[in-house]
Amino acid sequence: MGMQSRRNIIIAGGNFAGLTLARGLCSKHFQVTVVDPGENFEWYPNIHELVSRHKSAARLRHSRRKIVERLGHRFMQAEVTGLECGQQRIMTGQGQSLPFDELALCIGNVSNIDRVPGAREFAQPCSSISEAENISRQLQRLDALNLPERPVVLVGANFVGLELLGEIVRRYRRQWRFRLHVVDALPAIMPGYRGLDAWFREQCSGLVVHWHSGRKVSAVNSANVVLDDGTILDSRLTLWCAGDMPHPLPAALGLAKPGRYIPVHATLQSLAAPRVWVAGDAADFPAALDKQAFHAIAMAGHIAANLRRAPGKPLQDYRPLPTPRLLSFGDTGLILFKYRALAHPSLLAAKEAVYQGNFNLMSLPRQTGEWYNLRDNLKEGLVGMNGMVRRAWSAGTLLHAQQFAAV
Ligand SMILES: Cc1cc2nc3c(=O)[nH]c(=O)nc-3n(C[C@H](O)[C@H](O)[C@H](O)COP(=O)(O)OP(=O)(O)OC[C@H]3O[C@@H](n4cnc5c(N)ncnc54)[C@H](O)[C@@H]3O)c2cc1C
Structure with missing residues (x-):
C-alpha cells in the first residue's frame, strides 16, 4: 500500500x-x-x-x-x-x-458533579491530576488552620472515594485533626462483599470519621452539605467522588x-x-x-x-475478559474478584507494578533525560515497594490475606 x-x-x-x-x-x-x-x-x-x-x-x-x-x-x-x-x-x-x-x-x-445543586461551585472533584493536587493543597491548608474543628465531607465511597480516603488517612493519621464525614448512597461500603464495610470502618478506627451510608447529598453550600434526610453537615472542604x-x-x-x-x-x-x-x-x-x-x-x-484487517475480511467481535479490580486503601491493597475479595499489603505492590509497567511503556525513553526520568520513576517505585514488601512480610503471605466472600 x-x-x-x-x-x-x-x-x-x-x-x-x-x-x-x-x-x-x-x-x-x-x-x-x-x-x-x-x-x-x-x-x-x-x-x-x-x-x-x-x-x-x-x-x-x-x-x-x-x-x-x-x-x-x-x-x-x-x-x-x-x-x-x-x-x-x-x-x-x-x-x-x-x-x-x-x-x-x-x-x-x-463527573456527575452538575447533578447536585451547588456541587460544581463548592465541591472539589478528583478526576484529574490538577484536581487531585488541588485537594492535596486544600487539605494541607485546612490542617494548618487554627480551628476548633476542621470538618471535611467526602461524597462517594466507591473506588475513587475510597482510594482518596485511604490516602488522607495515610498522610494525616498520626495527627488527625479533621472531622471527616463519608457520605454514600449505598446501604454499606462495597455491599457486594460480606465484611468489607466493617473492614473499611476498622481501618479508620481511632480517627474522627463518621459514615453516612444509604444517604444522598441534596445540596452543597459554601459551609455545609445537605443530605436527603435533612441532615446538615458542616464542611470546610467538600470532596466530590460521587461518580x-x-x-x-x-x-x-x-x-x-x-x-x-x-x-x-x-x-x-x-x-x-x-x-x-x-x-x-x-x-x-x-x-x-x-x-x-x-x-x-x-x-x-x-x-x-x-x-x-484487509478490506472484505469479516470484522471480529470484542470479547471482554473478566478482570479482577485492584485498589489501594492507604498502606493496604485490595483485589476484587467476582466471588471473593482479598486485602493484604502485598497487593499494594501489585498495583504499583501495574502502574510502573504500563505507565513507563506508554512513552518509552529515547533521549538521555528521559532515561533518567525512567530510572528515577523506577527507583521511587522500588523504594516505595520496599516499604510495601516489609509490611507484606510482617502480614504473612497472601494466604494470610483477609478474605471477603461475594454476597
Ligand atoms: C481517580 C480515578 C481513579 C481510577 N482508578 C482506576 C483503577 O484503579 N483501575 C482502572 O482500571 N480504572 C480506573 N479508573 C478508570 C479509568 O481511568 C478509566 O476507565 C479510563 O480512563 C478510561 O479510558 P478512556 O480512554 O475511555 O477515557 P479517558 O481516560 O477519560 O480519556 C478521555 C480523553 O478524551 C478527551 N476528550 C474529552 N472530550 C473530548 C472532546 N470533545 N474532543 C476530544 N477529546 C476529548 C479527554 O481530554 C481525555 O483525554 C480511574 C479513574 C479515575 C478518574
Missing part, C-alpha cells in the same frame, strides 16, 4: 483508549490524527497518591504530542465539537473541519440518547454510524462492562486489529 492510499483515521480523545489505538496503527498504512484538548496523557488510577505525596504529578503524566508524533502520527490540541456523518468530517471548537475515513471516539466520561456520567457530546452528535453512553455492536462500531468506532468509558457495550482502564486499553487494541 503506497503512502497516497493511507486510510485517514481521526481519534477523538487521547488518553487510555485513544493512545492505545494510535499505537496499534502503523503510520505506513494509516494517516492518524489524535485530537484532545489536553496537553498530557494522565494516569488516573494513581492520582489519589498525590494527596499523600507518595507520587508527584510529573510521575503520572506524559506529553501527548511526544507520544503521538513519535508514532509518526499527528496530534492536534483541540476539542471535537461536531460531526457530519454523511460527509465524514468532524469539527473542532477551534473552527477546524477535518475529513476522515474512520472516526474513533475515545472521549471517556464526565461519572456519559459525556454530553455523543447525544449532541446523534450517536446516543441524552444521558446515555454510545451503543455499539460487539465489533465496537457505533449502532448509528458504522464508520464511527467507540472504545473505553464512552462505549455502551452489549454486555455489562466496568468503566476501567483495562477495558479501555483492550477495546482500543481490538479496534486497531479490526481496522488493520
